[in-house]
Amino acid sequence: MSASTRKRANVKKVKYIFVTGGVLSSLGKGIAAASIGSLLEGAGLKITILKLDPYINVDPGTMNPFQHGEVYVTDDGAETDLDLGHYERFTSARMTRRNNVTAGRIYYDVLQKEREGEYLGSTVQVIPHITDEIKQRVVAVSHDVDVVICEIGGTVGDIESLPFLEAIRQFRFDVAPRNVLYIHLTLVPYIKTADELKTKPTQHSVQKLREIGIQPDILLCRAEKNLGQDIKKKIALFCNVEREAVINAVDVKSIYQVPLRFYDEGLDKIILEKLGLPYKKPQLEDWLQFNDVLEGTSDVINIAIVGKYVELKESYKSLCEALIHGGVGNSAHVNLIWVSAEDLEKDGGVECLVGCDGILVPGGFGDRGFEGKVNAARYARENKVPYFGICLGLHCAVVEFARNVANLAGAHSTEFQPDNENPIIALMQDQEINGNKGGTMRLGDYPCQLKKDSFAFQAYGQREIKERHRHRYEFNNKYRFELEEAGLRISGISPSGNLVEIIEISDHPWYLAGQFHPEFKSSPRKPHPLFRDFIAHAKEYQATRQS
Ligand code: GLN
Secondary structure (H helix, E strand, C coil): CCHHHHHHHHHCCCEEEEEEECCCCCCCHHHHHHHHHHHHHHCCCCEEEEEEECCCCCCHHHCCHHHHCCCEECCCCCEECCHHHHHHHHCCCCCCHHHEEEHHHHHHHHHHHHHCCCCCCCCCCHHHHHHHHHHHHHHHCCCCCCEEEEEECCCCCCHHHHHHHHHHHHHHHHCCHHHEEEEEEEECCEECCCCEECCHHHHHHHHHHHHCCCCCCEEEEEECCCCCHHHHHHHHHHHCCCHHHEEEEECCCCHHHHHHHHHHCCHHHHHHHHCCCCCCCCCCHHHHHHHHHHHHCCCEEEEEEEECCCCCHHHHHHHHHHHHHHHHCCCCEEEEEEEEHHHHHCCCHHHHHCCCCEEEECCCCCCCCHHHHHHHHHHHHHHCCCEEEECHHHHHHHHHHHHHCCCCCCCEECCCCCCCCCEEEECCHHHHHCCCCCCCCEEEEEEEEECCCCHHHHHHCCCEEEEEEEECCEECHHHHHHHHHCCEEEEEECCCCCCEEEEEECCCCCEEEECCCHHHHCECCECCHHHHHHHHHHHHHHHHHHC
16 A cells, blocks of 8 residues: 555544454355444444455456345446445445455456556565555545445455455554454354354354454354353453453344344444544434334235246345335335246236235346236236336336237337337337447436326425436337327436336326336335335235225
């Protein structure tokens, strides 16, 4: 790191918290980092969160959702790791492309610099060139914040995380030890036959960290049972940390209880103390309120999600969370009924939708199950079941409406049928000229103007909104007039008037589809208006059926 970068980091006295993980993956490092952010924010500090991912892909945009879960899209159109979704849902920090950096990106940039002669002929090495590049990425997000929380992906001991761990080891001395904290998330398994919680994996994982020069300051011990004082004492002794710094991260029913649990364990206090920051009790009322409703309600709303990857819920992470938020916004639990779109292509397949209070067709790529999704949209329209279409869910709704209401035979999306006679969904002309297969993706935040008399306006309560996009194909303007004549309400369009953003069916209790992904902007403490209204109408629909 250059002297000037170091100086800048120091002058501002920014504090840095590095969160690493040990023993195994999926312990909830992202939720832990987000919860720490929430506690610090609750205490009045301005925070940001950065995720460093040790894999070689330059970004997660092209990664298979089966392997990597959802691709989370930021306002500035970056395709990022799903943990950034947790960061935004738990805190008010807004993520940008700078908040997710992969090893691939780091190497790519270093190699480019090397080609451009920036290293003046010196031998380019992991230390210092790769590690310097990593450290610069950490400092790059530190402007205007009090604390940077940096999550290191992967598990300690992985070959590929080594340069990242080395970089954060060096970092402590670059910005002075009092400004840096290492928090390690580990597993304390419960062994049934011995009826004991075992500390050995934690000891080994901390040893591994210490071998590379990092002594964790705080341990978050994930366990299915409460750690007794004796276990905490043992972990403290063997891992060389203070007893108060052994935090019990016990399994909880909902991820939204984690900030409260961490607070009960005194995590905020010990973090502030170790960073030399004055203690302030965090505001947690809204978390308490949210969890009270979630725990206390017995109302259940059944929502069918008709998708392609229904076996892998991780690829619909933000969507599931947004539905939970929308439920709590209506004092209800949302029961997700996963419906494989292909099943709806069989004769009588849509029968499985009977009994659902609302139908949601989420975003997607690829033609598998497309006709099943079209059938779901038709079922919702004809049976007046609340329908919420997201991105591809809009394409299905429009195709269905064109075919069955506007009598446009065989209407289709050119994504799946390029030579169709009624290409109701297609690439825009400028995208086609691009020559790029499938055109360029529309990514990130775009403005949209709402028609006053619409479900959308009722939900948002304002004329102009901004929502995040991740798609190529659009509503084909050639058919606008014809479909409107047939009863489709185009309730949201881009300010230029060129892009259809929201469609509705007015002669329906609630049928709305958007070209964007509202799930990326929902948070527990501020449910997204469309999810809130969708669930409200599903609740109403349930009540009318029951009466
Ligand atoms: N596959 C469609 C497109 O590219 C929809 C994408 C999505 O649902 N995110 O336009």
